[in-house]
Amino acid sequence: MIIRTVETFRVAIPLKKPFKTALRTVNVADAIYVRIQLEDGREGYGEAPPTHVITGESLASIEFAIEEVFKPLLIGKDLRFHESLFQSLHHAMTHNTSAKAAVDMALYDLLAQEAGLPLYQYLGGAKSELTTDYTVSVNTPTEMANDAVGYVLNGFHILKVKVGTGEIVDDIKRIKAIREVIGPDIKLRLDANQGWTPKEAVRAITQLEQENFNIEFVEQPVLAHDIEGLKYVTQHTLIPIMADESVFSIYDAKRVIEMRAADLINIKLMKAGGIYQALKIASLAASYDMDCMTGSMIETKLGVGAAAHFAASQTNIIYYDFDAPLMLKQDLIQGGIQYEGAKITFRTAPGLGIERVNKGGI
Ligand code: MG
Secondary structure, eight states, rough: OBBBEEEEEEEEEEEEEEEEESEEEEEEEEEEEEEEEEEESOOEEEEEEEOTTTTTOHHHHHIIIIIIIIHHHHOOOGGGGHHHHHHEEEEEEEEOOHHHHHHHHHHHHHHHHTSSSSSHHHHOOOOOEEEEEEEEEOOOOHHHHHHHHHHHHOOOEEEEEOOOOSSSSHHHHHHHHHHHHOOOOEEEEEEHHHOOHHHHHHHHHHHHHHHOEEEEEEEOSOOOOOOHHHHHHHTSSSEEEEEEETTTSSHHHHHHHTOOSSSEEOHHHHHHSHHEEEEEEHHHHTTTTTEEEEOOSSOOHHHHHHHHHHHHHHTTTEEEOOGGGBBBSOOOOEEEEEEEEEEOOOOOSSSSSSEEEEEOOO
């Protein structure tokens, strides 16, 4: 399993509707795709989006990391000895977690191909089907309620609602408007994307509890670095609190878990630096009986597919946020995960099951 080439190329796909959170608005899904080829001709694929507001990475920085730092480490190496390869990948450069994730998932694609198993099975998983939520971007209450109804009519029974901009009273109005039109049976989870102060978060979440809006959990209420603030929110509310931007590495996860600063963790390959590290975070959480979600950035079906295989392999990952490919106007991937409404299924093909990657986009 000698690695012969590592190549990168850029893709850009417009979104059907702007994706708006407390942190950013996205109109186009940009990404670097990576293709790693073995001497026997087999190819593994990976993806990294430039989510600079979260990971600090740009298209140029991802290209630099892969082309200048990781590629020289990988060429000529034998993938059979992958444990030391993954470690050298992570030690070669600090941060740059999405660039690492792109390379890592391409290597896992090849390892699972070698084993002749779909990646989730190679990782020991048995979940052959996942249900994703769909994200309602933050807008006026009326627009959000209209969007929510549309997603429900398209078969999504779990909605993730972006909040955390403007006043608390606006966020309450948003949830109220959505709950009124979708009825009581649709699951609602919220994501404030660091938009509240700890006290605002407690005030907002307490009101949501009193209004009986039946919220499944609230993601990242406060600033990523404010773990004490996150703990304050977790201790003063009843709705489960999930850490997202606060947890990139296993060290972050350890701190959050040991401080009891959150009830749940959102593990993303783009924050962890790929599957190798994400597996460690999931294991740590499992040892504390903590459930997790796996989500993605604004990624195409390639990156989200790898995340879905990872999520399907872990018993304590029970929430799935894999709607990003559904927001795109175009799909460059032939093969890979399959969507049917909110349902995601895996092919029997080995690895990520990618048949062909079309170059391009806008
Ligand atoms: Mg989030």
